[in-house]
Amino acid sequence: MREPIVLQTGDVTAFGYAVPTTVVLVAVALVVGLALAVSFYLTIGLSVYRSVQDTRRDRVRPALREELLGRLFSPDPDWEDWVADCSRVERRVIESLLDEHLRELDGGDADRLRELGDALGIPDRSRRRLDDGGEYQRLHALTWLTLLRRPEPYFESSFEPRTPRERAAAVTLLQATDRLPDAETRISMLLDGADEQFTVFGQDTLYRVARTEPAPLLRAAGSDYRDWPEPLLAQVLAVCAHLETSVRDGSLEWVTAALETENDAIRAAAADALGSFGWRPSLRDQVFLERATGDPTPRVRAAVYEMLAAWGDREALTVLLFALVEEADPRALTIGTTALVGRRDRVDHDVAAVLGPAWEWSFEHSEYDRLAGKTATETVGG
Known part of the structure; x- marks a missing residue:
């Protein structure tokens, strides 16, 4: 009979055999060392390759830029023949130059330059990326189609925006090419089913859509704001x-409701928003104003003070003045007093006597800013 294996201290069993720990550690060290060596040489090789490619692109870039501009302002640019004679590296450089100049030019020059994008095959490539690419590739494709003002590949693809970034990029493309019938559709594309916050670009897109016709945004918010995550609601x-007062209709109940939430950032954002709607009689309820100025968080009270100053009528400024008299937080008091300084010509009371040092400090800084701005203007004008 086969004798049983007696394990020594530090042995490891593998496939029925006892292997000393030292041997195992040496084998692991060899594998790790080999992996690190391969990784090192791959990294060096990739770096050298990219350096060579960058050098080649930098070498041909000035000549290609000169050629591009020369063709752009010639009677017949003949983009197709030029691109056909270029190498792969040269085409990549031409694409980067095209991207750069399309962001700077407009009018007929930009229209002629967009034909170069067609010659490079960018619209067809963008359609394939919309169908088969990852999110980064899809966003890259939408950006190119917007620059080229070519919405057709978007409609020809099976692509449907899924993330906030894709929604914003698609709306930007369709708005730039006049393919969206109305603001209602644009707001719907951006917000229907939204379950996460926008990027900065997405928030800017939402503003650009809403500023010309705000009512659809107010209607969408009024019906869906409860389902939005707090960061999206804040945006x-x-x-x-x-x-501002370009909003002529639409319910504001959802904004006042946001002023009652537990999140102080949302309450402060709601106060900022309400500063644009001061002409609405529904916002002048005394109980509402007392509750707003009595918020337990100084950050929110400061936003409410700026809201009242933005309204600017005597009733609102009187409420603001008496709220500041009771304000105990130095920062909130400074913000509120500074806001009131900008409306001092509409206040009947002797504000300096009522607010004392806070008013003096805010007034002096306001005067300094005014004089500094005046000096800067005179310097530029002179």
């Missing part, structure tokens, strides 16, 4: 804060 409120 929509921030957009509303910049719509």
Whole structure:
């Protein structure tokens, strides 16, 4: 009979055999060392390859830029023949130059330059990326189609925007090419089913869509705001804060409801938004104003003070003045007083006597800013 294996201290069993730990550690070290060596040489090789490619692109870039501009302003640019004679590296450089100049030019020059994009096959490539690429490739494709003003590949593809970034990029493309019938459709594309916040680009897109016709945004927010995550709600409120009195209809109950939430950032954003809607009689309820100025968080109270100053009528400024008299937080008091300084010509009371040092500090800084701005203007004008 086969004798049983007696394990020594530090042995490891593998496939029925006892292997000393030292041997195992040496084998692992060899494998790890080999992996690190392969990784090192691959990294060096990739770096050298990219350096060579960058050098080649930098070498041909000035000549290609000169050729591009020369063809752009010639009677017949003949993009097709030029591109056909270029190498792969040269085409990549031409694409980067095209991207750069399309962001700077407009009118007929930009239209002629967009034909170069067609010659490079960018619209067809973008359609394939919309169908088969990852999110980064899809966003890259939408950006190119917007620059080229070519919405057709978007409609020809099976692509449907899924993420906030894709929604914003698709709306930008369709808005730039006049393919969206109305603001209602644009807002719907951006917000229907939205379950996460926008990027900065997405928030800017929402503002650009809403500023010309705000009512669809207010209607969408009024019906869906309860389903939005708080960061998205804060972004929509921030957009509303910049719509000002161009908003003539639409319910504001959702904004006042946001002023009652537990999240102080949402409450502050709601106060900022309400600063744009001061002409609405429904916002002048005394109980509502007392509750707003009595918010337990200084950050929110400061936003409410700026809201009242933005309204600017005597009733709102009187409420603001008496709220500042009771304000205990130095930062909120400074923000509120600074806002009131900008409306001092509409206040009947002796504000300096009521607010004392806070008023003096805010007034002096306001005067300094005014004089500094005046000096800068005179310097530029002179």
